[in-house]
Amino acid sequence: QSNKVEVVVFSAPSYACKRRTTLKNHNTLLTEALSILAESAELNEDEGRGVAFRRAAAVLKCLPKAVSSMEQLRGLPCLGDHSMRVIKDILENGASSEAESTKQSERFKALKVLTGIFGVGAKTADRWFREGIHSLSQLQESGHTLNQAQQAGLQFYDDINLPVSKTEADAISEIVEKAVHAVLPGAEITLTGGFRRGKLTGHDVDFLITHPEEGKEEGLMPKVVSWLESQGFLLYQKTTRNSYLESKDGPGRPASNMDRFERCLSIFKLTKDRCVGQKQGTKQSATPIESHVKTVCSLGDPTQAKGEGNSESLTGSCQKTEPNPQSHPHPLSQIHPSNLTLNVLGQEKSLDVDQAQTSGHKPWRAVRVDLVVSPVSQFAFALLGWTGSKLFERELRRWAGHEKAMSLSSHALYDNKQSRYLRASSEEEIFAHLGLEYIPPTERNA
Ligand code: DCP
Ligand code: MG
Known part of the structure; x- marks a missing residue:
């Protein structure tokens, strides 16, 4: 034996x-x-x-x-x-x-708190930290001029740092679908990001929008944003025309139709109705969208920020931090008095901290939503690129470049040896071009 x-x-x-x-x-x-x-x-x-x-x-x-x-x-x-x-x-x-x-270090804790502000990236947080700003209240006292993204980030700090549930993501999906179909019937909306990978929570909700007829999607984003604003669903938005020509990871000679991606980084106002609330066993009489519209309309006066201020840069405001309630001791609760004055772009504005503090009691919550519009010819690349995880994406690009002499982006796949773009209308085809076995979204949680 x-x-x-x-x-x-x-x-x-x-x-x-x-x-x-x-x-x-x-x-x-x-x-x-x-x-x-x-x-x-x-x-x-x-x-x-x-x-x-x-x-x-x-x-x-x-x-x-x-x-x-x-x-x-x-x-x-x-x-x-x-x-x-x-x-x-x-x-x-x-x-x-x-x-x-x-985890215990002063620097790490402070940088986490500061980058928890939407629109604040590692660079800004580090600069503030070196100036002695370690908390939100110290930031308030510093008199720093904050851009509109950061102002919204501070105002909705607690909500934004609270994980978004799948139920909430589904409620947001219904609103986005309603908005998109109101301005372009036939457009298709896909939930991407972590929720497409099967995650039960996320730090935001990501969507990819396209239309089966190439070109029909052009100019869609401003219309969607206007509709959402008119219905009181947006607390903040900044739309950028994502120029593929300027992007660093794109191949050298992009086709002319490749500078069309439009992206909207937004903060939604999501009403906590019977669907969204975490109460168990409550019956749903109205559909989430109906009750949401009713409630939002009756609330009136949604805080609307026009996205004209410069956010720190797309990458800065996209600094993604995994929301971790344990490591976030509700930094806004350190702020006194209850009504603060913020110097926003040179203007004195009062910030209703009570509103921000009562995230658990008000009838709605703020949710970060990322909208991307893609022409259908690039849809498969956009879908693959926006589903993640971030490391999975990075590794796909590394594989393409190092092993296949190809350049992969969210717009296209370029074969450097053949000096041509490889078309694909599904994720499966892209994996095949790359000589990889197909990995479904739920198995991309690297
Ligand atoms: N993405 C990327 N590079 C960026 C931004 C996004 O590769 N600069 C891709 C990969 C991400 C996806 O888009 O998985 C969505 O971005 P998120 O930051 O929202 O990431 P997740 O949705 O995966 O995470 P979370 O669940 O925290 O929202
Ligand atoms: Mg996400």
Whole structure:
């Protein structure tokens, strides 16, 4: 009789886009610690280090079992010395001292609070931190001029840092569908981002809009935005014409129809009706959209911000932080007195902090919504590019560039060897062009 203990040695492909990563994570202790270190690196604008920790966390997310010993890891890619030390610490001591001390550090805590403001990226947060601004109240006292995005970000701080549920995302979907169909019947709306990957919560709700007839989608976004504004659904919006010609990751010679993506970064006002509320077992008499419209119309006077101010830059205001209620001790609650004056673009404006503080009691909540319009010829690329996860996207582009001599973006796939664009009308076709097995959205949670 043998008393040898069988050790399960894990293995996985080194590109995350070749792995199937569902939401079932057997190694949350390890991946959460590595994610903290990744986040900290990103907040310090150390992208290389951030990606290294993200890759290490991602490879552990796809394992079929919990890791119990270091020797199980010897066949795995993406685990550098630093990540290995973190894992070892957790296996031996139950926690990573480095991740714990990072979480406790004044800088990390302050940067989290500050980047929790919509429109504030790592650069701005770091500048403020170095000026001694560590909290929202210190930011208020500093008299800094905030742009419109940041002003909205501060005003709806608590709501924006509260995870969005799938139920809320579905209620938003109905509103977006109603808006789009009101201005362009036949247009198609797809929920993308984390919710398409099957996540039950998100930091925002992402949509991709197209029309089966090429060109019909042109000029759609301003009309959708006007409709939403007229119905009182928008607390803030900034529409940008996403110029593909200017984008960094696009191939060198884009076709003429490729500078058409329009994007709207917005904050919706979502009424907490019977559908949206978290109460269990309540009957729904009206459809969410009907009761929503009624309530919003009767509320009147929605706070409307015209998106004319410059947000920190698209990337700045897109700084995505995983909402984590435990690490957010409701920073607005530190603010006194209850009615503050903010210096917004040189104008004195009063900010109703009571309103912001009572996120749990008011009959509505603020939800971040990201709308993207794509011509149907680019839809598959846009869908693949906006479904994520961010690391999955990055790995797809790395695979395309390094292994296939191709350039992949949310607009197109360019074959550098053949010097031509490769067409695709589905995600499956793009994976096939890339020589990859098709991975469905629910398995792209790298
Ligand atoms: N995306 C990207 N690069 C950006 C912005 C977005 O690759 N600068 C893609 C990948 C994301 C998707 O768009 O998965 C949606 O962006 P989100 O930041 O909303 O990411 P998720 O929806 O995945 O996360 P969450 O659930 O927190 O909203
Ligand atoms: Mg999202």
